[in-house]
Amino acid sequence: MKIAVMSCIHGNYEALNAVLSDIDRQQAEKIFCLGDLVGYGPQPNAVVEMIRSLDIPTVQGCWDEDIVEGLNACECSYPSILAEKRGKRAHEWTNDRIHPEVREYLAQLPLSLREENLCFVHGSPHNQHEYLMPEVNAFTALERVMATGADVLFCGHTHIPYVRTLDAGQLAVKVRQPEGSSTKQFTAPLKQIINAGSVGEPRHGRPNATYVIYDTDDRLTTLREVKYDYQLTCQAIIDNGLPAIFAWRLAQGLEYAERAEDPTHVCER
Amino acid sequence: MDRHPIYLVTGPCGSGKTTWIHQQLTTSTEPSAYICLGANATPIDLTYITATCPHVKPIAAGAAWTQLAEIQPLYVEIAPQLDLAKLQLPVDIESCQRIAIVPKGLIESEYHDWASQTLISEVTEKNVTLTASPRWELTGEVLDPASLNIFWDELIQGAYGEVARAKGIFEIVDGRSFYFSFGVGFPDATYFELPLPPVLAGRPTRFSGLEVVGNNLQPQLIMETLEDCGLDDRTLAHY
Amino acid sequence: MWAIASGIEGNLAAYEAVVADLRKSRQEVENFYLLGDTIGPKVESNQLIKRIQQPRKGEPTPLVCQGWWEEQILILHALGRTGSPTELIDRYGIDMTKTLWDAIDSTTLEWVRTLEFEFVELDCFLIHGSSLSVSDELTPSIDPIHAIDRLSRMDVNQLFCGRSGLAFEYRIESGSLNSQVQTLDNLTAPTPTILSNRRIIGVGSVGRVEGKASYTLYHPESNKLAFKTVRYGTKKGFG
Ligand SMILES: [Zn+2]
Ligand SMILES: [Zn+2]
Numbered sequence: 001m002k003i004a005v006m007s008c009i010h011g012n013y014e015a016l017n018a019v020l021s022d023i024d025r026q027q028a029e030k031i032f033c034l035g036d037l038v039g040y041g042p043q044p045n046a047v048v049e050m051i052r053s054l055d056i057p058t059v060q061g062c063w064d065e066d067i068v069e070g071l072n073a074c075e076c077s078y079p080s081i082l083a084e085k086r087g088k089r090a091h092e093w094t095n096d097r098i099h100p101e102v103r104e105y106l107a108q109l110p111l112s113l114r115e116e117n118l119c120f121v122h123g124s125p126h127n128q129h130e131y132l133m134p135e136v137n138a139f140t141a142l143e144r145v146m147a148t149g150a151d152v153l154f155c156g157h158t159h160i161p162y163v164r165t166l167d168a169g170q171l172a173v174k175v176r177q178p179e180g181s182s183t184k185q186f187t188a189p190l191k192q193i194i195n196a197g198s199v200g201e202p203r204h205g206r207p208n209a210t211y212v213i214y215d216t217d218d219r220l221t222t223l224r225e226v227k228y229d230y231q232l233t234c235q236a237i238i239d240n241g242l243p244a245i246f247a248w249r250l251a252q253g254l255e256y257a258e259r260a261e262d263p264t265h266v267c268e269r
Numbered sequence: 270m271d272r273h274p275i276y277l278v279t280g281p282c283g284s285g286k287t288t289w290i291h292q293q294l295t296t297s298t299e300p301s302a303y304i305c306l307g308a309n310a311t312p313i314d315l316t317y318i319t320a321t322c323p324h325v326k327p328i329a330a331g332a333a334w335t336q337l338a339e340i341q342p343l344y345v346e347i348a349p350q351l352d353l354a355k356l357q358l359p360v361d362i363e364s365c366q367r368i369a370i371v372p373k374g375l376i377e378s379e380y381h382d383w384a385s386q387t388l389i390s391e392v393t394e395k396n397v398t399l400t401a402s403p404r405w406e407l408t409g410e411v412l413d414p415a416s417l418n419i420f421w422d423e424l425i426q427g428a429y430g431e432v433a434r435a436k437g438i439f440e441i442v443d444g445r446s447f448y449f450s451f452g453v454g455f456p457d458a459t460y461f462e463l464p465l466p467p468v469l470a471g472r473p474t475r476f477s478g479l480e481v482v483g484n485n486l487q488p489q490l491i492m493e494t495l496e497d498c499g500l501d502d503r504t505l506a507h508y
Numbered sequence: 509m510w511a512i513a514s515g516i517e518g519n520l521a522a523y524e525a526v527v528a529d530l531r532k533s534r535q536e537v538e539n540f541y542l543l544g545d546t547i548g549p550k551v552e553s554n555q556l557i558k559r560i561q562q563p564r565k566g567e568p569t570p571l572v573c574q575g576w577w578e579e580q581i582l583i584l585h586a587l588g589r590t591g592s593p594t595e596l597i598d599r600y601g602i603d604m605t606k607t608l609w610d611a612i613d614s615t616t617l618e619w620v621r622t623l624e625f626e627f628v629e630l631d632c633f634l635i636h637g638s639s640l641s642v643s644d645e646l647t648p649s650i651d652p653i654h655a656i657d658r659l660s661r662m663d664v665n666q667l668f669c670g671r672s673g674l675a676f677e678y679r680i681e682s683g684s685l686n687s688q689v690q691t692l693d694n695l696t697a698p699t700p701t702i703l704s705n706r707r708i709i710g711v712g713s714v715g716r717v718e719g720k721a722s723y724t725l726y727h728p729e730s731n732k733l734a735f736k737t738v739r740y741g742t743k744k745g746f747g
Contacts, residue, residue, distance in 0.1 A: 082416030085497045138687040138701035143657035163690040167698065171652045171683040177676045178722075178735050186652050188685065204692055223692050244490065248428045 002027060005120070005196045006211035007034035007156025008061065009051075011041025011094065012200025012250075014236075015209040016050060018228030019199050026213050026224070032113065034156035034196055035061025035122040037106065038098065040090045040246060041200050042236035048102045060109035061122040062129050062157065067094060068107040086243060093242055112148070118216075119150035123157040132193060134162045142166045145191040152192045152214070161197030161210045163221045165190065194221055200233075206253040274341035275360060279380050280370035282349050282402060282482045283434030283452050285390035287314045289370050290344045294322045302340040304328040307348020312476045314346060316438050317448050320463035353383045372454065392454035403488040404480040405495065407439065409472045414441045416498035421460070423494070425451045430486035437479035442500060444468040446477065510539040511568070512711045513723035514575065514636060514670020517548030518611075519715025520556045525740035526714055526721050527567055533725075540568035541627060543670040543711060544575020544636030547616065549600075549608040554616045561619070574623045575636035576643060576671065581612050581620060595643060630728055633664040637671045646708050648676040655708055656680060665706050668724070673713035675722050675735040680706045709733060 004023040009016050023031060033056045038044035040063075051058055060068075078084035111128065113120040124130035125147045132144060132155050141164060145153045169188025175181060197210030204210065207230040213222040234247035276293075280286050294301055303325050305314050319327040326340050345365075347356070356362065369384030372392040381387055417439055425432055434452045441447060444467035449460040465475070481491065511530055516523050530537055546560065547553035563569050574582075580596045582588040584605060593605055612620075625642075626635040638644035639661035646658065646669050655678060659667055681704065688698040712722030712735060719741075725734040 080415030080419055080498075081413040081500065082419050082494070082497050134689045134691065137660055138685045139653065139656045139683065139703065140660055141687070142685060143653045146651070146653050161692060165686075165688045165690075165698075167686045167688070168700075169653075169683075169685040172681040173652050173655075174679045174681050175648045175676060176679070177648055177674070178737065183681075184652075188653065210692070221690075223690070225692055245423065245428060245494070248423070252426070 001029050001216045003118075003214050003216065004028035004031045004211060005034065005154050005194065005214060006031065006199050007122070007196040008036040008159055008198035008201055009033075009041070009047050010036055010063065010198070010200040011038050011044040011047055012209075012233050013041075013043035013046045013050070014230070014232045015200040015226075015228055016047055018226050019209050019211050019224075020050075020054075022224060022226045023211075023213075026222075028213055031056045032115075032120050032154065033058040034120055034154060035059045035109065035128070036063045036156065036198075037061065038067055038094050038102075039063030040094075040242075042233065042240040042242055044094050044097065045099050045102050047200075048105055052105060057113055057120075058109055059113055059120055059122055060106065060111055060128065063094075064106040064109060065128055066091060067098060068103060086245070089243055090246070093240075114148075114150065116216075117151040118154065118214075119145075119148035119152070120154045121148075122155065124155060125153070128157070131158050132195065133158055134160075134164055134195070138166055141193055142169060142188060142191060145193060146188075151189070152194060152219075154194050154196060154212075154214075156196045156198065158195055159198035159201055159203035160195065161204070161212060161223045162193075162195045163212075163223070164193040164195075166192070192219075192221075197223070201250065202253050204253055207251050208253070275343045275345065275365040276368055277345045277347060277358075277362065277365045278368045278370065279347040279353060279383065280349070280390075281372065281375070281378070281380065283392065284370045284372050285392055285452070286346050286370050287317070287436075289368075289388065289390070290346060291318060291321070293344065294318065294325050298324050299342075300324055300326065300340050302326040302328055302343045303346070304343070305346040305348065307346075307350050313436050313438055313478055313480055316476050317436075317463070320446070320448075320465050353379055392452060402480065402482040403486060403491070405478055405492060407437075407477045407479060407495065408474065410477065410495070411440050411442055411472060411500045412495075412498045413500060417441065417447075420494050420498050421449055421451075424481070424491070429491045429494070430483055432481055432483040432486070434482040435480070438463070438477045439479075440468065440473045440475075440477050444473075446473070446475070509535050509537055510541065510726045510728065511537050511723060512541045512543065512634065512668050512709075512726060513714050514543035514711050515545040515673050515713035515716050516542065516556060517545055517577065517713075517715040518550045518553035518556050519548070519718075519721075520552055520559060521740055522715040522721040523556060523559065525738045526723055529736065529738045530568070531566065537568040539629065540570045541634050541668070542570045542572040543634055543668065544573055544642070545577050545670065545713075546572055546575065547577050547581065547612060547620065548715065549577070549604060549611050551611050553611060554613045557616045557619055571627060572623055573626055573634070573636060574620070574642065577608075578620045578623060579642050581608055581617060584609050585617060587621060628662070628664070631665040632668060632726075632728075633659075633662040633666070634668040636669065638667065638669055643671070645671040646678075646710065647672045647674060648678055648710070650678065650708075652680055652683070656683065656703070656706065658708065659706050667708045668711055668726075669708065670711050670713065672710050673716045674710045675712035675724060675737075676710040677733055678708040678710075680704070712737075 037048050122128045124132050124144050167190045171186040173184045194212055196212045199209045202210055209226045211224050234251055237247040238244055278286050303318050315327050367385040369380035369387045370390050371380055373389055436450045439447050446463045446465045447460055448463050560570055579588055583593045596604055636642050638646055638658045683703045685701050686698040689696045711724040714721045721738045723736050
């Protein structure tokens with residue numbers, strides 16, 4: 001069975017539409033969404049309504065949580081004062097315009113979804129705000145997959161899609177206690193982390209939307225990059241009174257603001 | 270007396286005048302003097318040259334011209350805003366070495382006509398007419414370095430209009446002062462720390478500022494973004 | 509030599525036994541760590557804390573960090589890192605909130621507030637629970653991937669902890685894992701990540717088992733570990 005997994009739409013309705021059409025063309029049977037439906041982009045309500053009307057199983061993203069609970073991302077999740085100020089402006093803008101039923105919908109989203117040997121989260125299984133970058137230590141990455149009990153972990157939040165295959169894990173452990181000691185050998189089975197990239201706020205240097213297609217039969221992943229008329233979203237950003245710099249950054253394929261200096265750092269709020 | 274004790278350096282915006290003067294000044298250690306003439310010029314070039322060439326006596330624009338004869342060679346940078354035909358100096362202009370720094374591709378200009386020597390810089394001429402050169406004095410502002418990097422990248426990549434030339438001196442949170450320079454056609458955008466004593470308490474009183482030359486610039490947005498990069502007093506007190 | 513202990517839980521007799529054992533060993537103790545749960549839900553805790561703050565001549569001054577019980581008393585006084593005492597109630601029932609509240613006097617509470625969360629020294633991280641939380645209980649039977657995660661969160665080779673109350677050394681002698689990353693523009697060749705000789709050390713518990721105190725000695729120069737057990741009379745009160 002072919003499934004489509006997408007993340008980080010961030011209120012970009014044009015991009016979502018283009019991705020949904022592409023999913024149709026790829027003939028995926030089921031769609032999963034990894035959250036961040038809102039934040040930064042100009043059409044948060046329309047995006048949420050579309051996801052709801054299509055009954056797409058969705059987990060809660062960091063932005064969805066912040067809109068529901070009030071902004072509590074600590075400043076350490078922002079790489080700079082400038083990014084933090086822009087993030088706060090985007091939060092206020094979204095918070096002022098979001099419909100009550102949209103807020104309710106975001107509030108009831110689960111933190112993770114399971115489908116057989118697949119697990120779906122926004123950031124990492126431990127925290128919505130953790131960035132699983134492709135260069136994270138391989139053992140750390142393996143721990144994140146193992147923590148879910150699944151074989152394949154789907155995540156988003158970094159806005160750059162990738163597939164990471166962790167294989168041929170070998171560990172030798174010696175345990176010594178006053179009562180005696182023992183030696184154990186472990187082999188780790190093949191595990192994968194699949195990052196779905198970002199539909200509405202790409203960060204790979206091009207303005208195109210990204211998502212992934214995963215085939216559960218042959219375990220093959222296809223990273224999809226979809227062109228769409230991003231100028232329409234840029235115009236909507238400006239027309240709706242969001243900071244004009246967001247439009248410029250969207251057109252460059254740069255993220256608007258968020259990304260922690262230390263990707264695995266998670267604040268203990 | 271040297272053969273060419275006084276160099277008058279002119280050329281269009283962003284052609285590399287300061288770069289050339291800086292090269293001359295750093296190839297020797299003999300006492301020299303430098304002045305930048307031009308309508309409300311920011312002291313960016315002056316601060317840059319003073320900080321990096323300790324053997325150079327800086328002369329603030331507007332200082333008494335009598336100082337000029339004291340130390341030679343003297344480099345006089347003439348901002349393009351000044352009308353060369355009407356230029357009045359207390360020295361005989363004809364007896365000075367008149368250097369025009371012009372970009373590649375510029376074959377005829379008032380600079381060529383006026384100069385006694387024309388040097389072609391690495392910069393390629395842009396086939397646009399530069400319409401604006403806004404400038405901001407930022408003295409007292411302390412910037413967050415990560416924010417400054419984002420802003421600078423956005424600026425030189427055109428987020429605030431098409432930029433042909435940008436230079437700035439910025440104070441950052443650990444008390445150090447940085448010189449940033451970018452020019453279309455210049456070998457590369459650079460930034461480096463100025464060898465100045467760090468400011469460890471309070472806000473710095475020495476000059477910092479930004480000057481941008483380009484087309485369709487959005488000075489209001491540039492100013493607001495710079496404000497967003499700055500530290501307020503409470504945050505600053507943490508350091 | 510370092511001496512590392514945890515879990516005194518207000519057991520003064522057990523603490524005296526450990527201190528006496530250290531004195532007998534006649535080796536110089538450079539660092540004496542108490543990794544939390546120094547107090548427990550009993551009034552003797554106050555007396556113990558006084559004793560700890562006033563080491564006698566020739567005794568090392570302990571370096572103390574917060575443990576699970578310290579965290580609970582702080583939560584009860586709304587001084588903790590989380591809001592409500594759910595964990596305390598889940599484990600010991602609602603009555604324990606009053607028992608603990610009544611047992612710990614204000615002087616001890618003030619002392620608890622001054623404690624560090626953890627220590628980092630050389631390539632060692634010393635904490636009550638783990639780099640994840642004060643409640644995280646690391647035991648000799650943990651999954652190795654889980655163990656590596658706790659070690660790499662603090663980027664150390666050795667993690668000393670006391671939450672389980674057990675004395676153990678969990679050494680990852682060797683490990684390797686292949687990783688291959690495919691991005692939109694690139695597919696890397698599988699690259700191995702190799703690690704060796706990282707360990708988690710459970711330092712035992714001083715006060716949990718009546719009559720039997722256990723703690724750990726560590727020699728940073730040779731990296732050697734020794735688990736110590738001291739038996740002592742269970743008759744309470746040293747006068
Ligand atoms: Zn996102
Ligand atoms: Zn996110």
